[in-house]
Amino acid sequence: MNFKEIVKELHTQIAEKNINFLIGSGASVPYFPTLGNIEKILTEREHSESVRQLIYLHYFNEILSKNIDLLDEAKDCEYYVTNNYRKFIRGLINIMNYRNSRISPKRANIFTTNYDLFFERAIDYEQRNNSSIILNDGGNGYFFRTLSSENFHKTVSRNGVFDNYQKELPTINLIKCHGSVNWNKSFIENQEVIEIQNNLELLRSIRNYAEKIEIKDAEKKVIQQYLSSDELDKDVELKMHEIAELNYISLESFFNEYKKLMIINPEKSKFKNTVMDEYYYSMLRLLSYELERDQTILIVFGFSFADEHIRNLIKRSIHNPYLRIYIFAYKRGQGKEFKRLLQCENQKNIVIIEPAENMPPIDLFQFNKILFEEVFEDD
Numbered sequence: 409m410n411f412k413e414i415v416k417e418l419h420t421q422i423a424e425k426n427i428n429f430l431i432g433s434g435a436s437v438p439y440f441p442t443l444g445n446i447e448k449i450l451t452e453r454e455h456s457e458s459v460r461q462l463i464y465l466h467y468f469n470e471i472l473s474k475n476i477d478l479l480d481e482a483k484d485c486e487y488y489v490t491n492n493y494r495k496f497i498r499g500l501i502n503i504m505n506y507r508n509s510r511i512s513p514k515r516a517n518i519f520t521t522n523y524d525l526f527f528e529r530a531i532d533y534e535q536r537n538n539s540s541i542i543l544n545d546g547g548n549g550y551f552f553r554t555l556s557s558e559n560f561h562k563t564v565s566r567n568g569v570f571d572n573y574q575k576e577l578p579t580i581n582l583i584k585c586h587g588s589v590n591w592n593k594s595f596i597e598n599q600e601v602i603e604i605q606n607n608l609e610l611l612r613s614i615r616n617y618a619e620k621i622e623i624k625d626a627e628k629k630v631i632q633q634y635l636s637s638d639e640l641d642k643d644v645e646l647k648m649h650e651i652a653e654l655n656y657i658s659l660e661s662f663f664n665e666y667k668k669l670m671i672i673n674p675e676k677s678k679f680k681n682t683v684m685d686e687y688y689y690s691m692l693r694l695l696s697y698e699l700e701r702d703q704t705i706l707i708v709f710g711f712s713f714a715d716e717h718i719r720n721l722i723k724r725s726i727h728n729p730y731l732r733i734y735i736f737a738y739k740r741g742q743g744k745e746f747k748r749l750l751q752c753e754n755q756k757n758i759v760i761i762e763p764a765e766n767m768p769p770i771d772l773f774q775f776n777k778i779l780f781e782e783v784f785e786d787d
Contacts, residue, residue: 411764415778418707418734418761422779423503425732426704427516428695430718434710434738435493435772436524439486440471445635447714450675453640458652461659464666465618466631467674473615475589476608478525486526492772493530497580499780501534501541504578514578515563519695521586521715523671528590528606531580540566542579547604555591555602557690585691585718587671587684600683602670610668617662627651692717699725708735709775713749726755736778737762739769 409417433442446467450460477483478490504514518527531543542564547553564577589611594603623631630647637644652659670684695718699706706722713719725731735758737743743760752758761778763770770778 409759411761414734414759414761415781417759418779419781421705421732421734422707423506424512424703426513426698426701427500428698428704428706429516429518429520430695430706430708430711430722431518431520431522432709432711433522434712435520435775436489436522436526437710437771439489439526440474440524445638447674449635450673456649456652458656458659459648461663462631462648462652462655463635464673465621465623465659465662466628466635468614468618468662468666472523472589472669473611473618475523475525476611476615478529479606479608489526489772490530490533492776493526494533495776495780496772497527497530497534497541499776500580501538501578502780509576513563514576515581516579517560517581517583517698519583519585519691521672521711521718522584523587523589525588525590527582531582540577542577543582544579545582545584545604552594553604554594554596555604555687557687557694560694583691583694585672585688585695586715587669587687589669589671591670593668593670593681593683602683602687610665614662614665614669617658617665621655621658621662623651623655692721696721696725699731700728702730704728704731706731706733707779708733709770710736710738710772713746719749723750723752726750726752726757729757731757733758735760736770736775738771739763 433440446463450463455463478486500516504516507514520527528543528545531541535541535543544560544562546555546557546559548556548559560581560583562579564579566575566577567573588604590604590606590608592603592605592610594601627647630644630651633641634644634648670681672684672688698704699722706725713722722733726733735743735746737746737760740762743762746760747753750758761770763774768774
């Protein structure tokens with residue numbers, strides 16, 4: 409099929425089938441840069457503990473700490489990205505509103521490996537104008553909100569004033585497989601739970617520790633060079649050790665606070681955390697269950713397939729004849745790498761969508777245009 413035929417088929421599928429999205433870090437670019445080689449370097453190279461902590465300091469400063477600014481509505485530094493997320497939510501809600509809930513549920517599952525709060529912020533904005541949108545982030549409670557995978561199996565309806573009708577409301581299940589910056593570890597009767605705290609108190613505390621470590625501009629360039637190079641440069645490695653050793657006491661204090669974050673870190677060891685591990689695998693089971701259902705589609709965007717557990721789960725689900733998978737590639741030629749990773753050269757139920765000739769790369773703005781072209785044709 410050519411590009412137009414694929415898009416036409418996708419519009420039909422998204423209007424009728426059980427909808428699942430798998431969204432990766434590419435959706436939040438350029439506000440949050442992609443990980444680059446950090447995961448590969450943390451996994452494949454041997455480091456002293458202080459160098460490893462220095463890498464995480466850079467990762468925190470460049471990516472995670474910027475979530476704090478997302479809570480400040482007076483700032484518009486991320487406006488372009490937030491606006492694209494809002495268009496995505498609006499398009500999805502409009503499609504679900506046209507559905508007959510007795511045939512197709514007014515529900516979409518968004519599985520994401522992102523820790524950031526763009527989805528939450530975008531949905532919060534949209535709910536101010538549309539009280540019929542339901543966000544289910546897996547939380548339960550009011551003052552003390554805890555997370556559980558059981559909370560995703562809910563349907564919300566609106567009744568008429570005299571109970572003369574009942575209308576299912578469009579629901580978005582936001583399933584954050586790798587954790588979130590607004591999650592904290594708490595306890596209920598000595599049992600570990602994940603608490604959702606939107607004040608980002610822990611993130612602010614970590615930033616206070618990070619700000620006590622003075623990294624000069626020249627040293628930042630060394631760190632960036634170390635993390636961007638595929639080949640290990642001995643001189644750069646030596647400089648990394650020097651920077652880390654000069655700051656080893658402050659780095660250790662920072663890292664002890666950083667480890668409290670309830671996220672899956674970009675390395676295979678991932679810091680052992682029992683409650684986070686349990687949640688991670690319960691989300692994988694939920695994804696597996698959704699992909700085994702009849703009349704289901706999975707739309708993948710901004711995801712590199714670096715997570716081997718999710719990658720292997722998708723490879724197993726390919727054998728479901730009622731499943732259709734659409735994978736969006738950012739640029740032409742990227743689809744070959746996806747096919748190699750998924751070993752799906754001969755699978756007909758996987759469609760890889762690359763930009764057509766003379767098309768720009770498929771970022772979140774272009775992704776929205778492709779998915780919801782008719783919805784936004786008057787924008």
